[in-house]
Amino acid sequence: MNRAVHPVGPLPWNAIETVFLDMDGTLLDLHFDNVFFRETVPQxxxxxxxLSFDAARAEILTIYKSCxxxxxxxxLDHWSRTLGMDIPRLKNRVAHLIGIRPHVLPFLDKLKQQHRSVTLVTNAHPYAVSLKFEKTGLGAWIPKIYCSHDLGYPKETPEFWDALKMASGFHPEVTLLADDTEAVLLMAQNQGIAYPIHMAAPSSTQPPVFSPRFPSIMDFREIMPP
Known part of the structure; x- marks a missing residue:
């Protein structure tokens, strides 16, 4: 298990005003989503x-890749139409697997105590956000939510960050973004976000993968504000 090329040093928290947090794989264990898309939906x-499970999974994976x-x-509405199934209902079937990643709540507690601006920035469908917030109670720490569906673009595009800037008025030079997807971090960095942080262990059931490009952490203890 090799550390990132760019390991995390002490963050200049006195210069950080806004904290953007991804949901799946950053705040929440990605195990739920992996099981859902790789097992529940194909089954x-x-x-x-x-069909056999293997035949169904092969067909589903081909459909996934097209999008x-x-x-x-x-x-989720797209997948319900495309697959002819009630995808939100299927999510509820395995909702017991939704879980908060280790050391997330102490990090959120510290941010709340310091009165920092904390915002969820996610590609997840609004129904998925609602379900996961209901199961975890994250709304007690995260009052502001921006979904890609509300802004009309995924986080991997510059249009998302332009729309987010218009909607929230954030200043990228004093903003931290924690996300488990390098493509998102790269786009955010290109849009001026000063403190991109990569989550190396998004799933509790898979080994960590450290980023060669961004400061990469196992959990939020590594960047806990003083």
Missing amino acids: AYAEKKS EGTLAWYD
């Missing part, structure tokens, strides 16, 4: 189409 599709990197990939 339901197999039952619907009278990667687009807003449709994150759109």
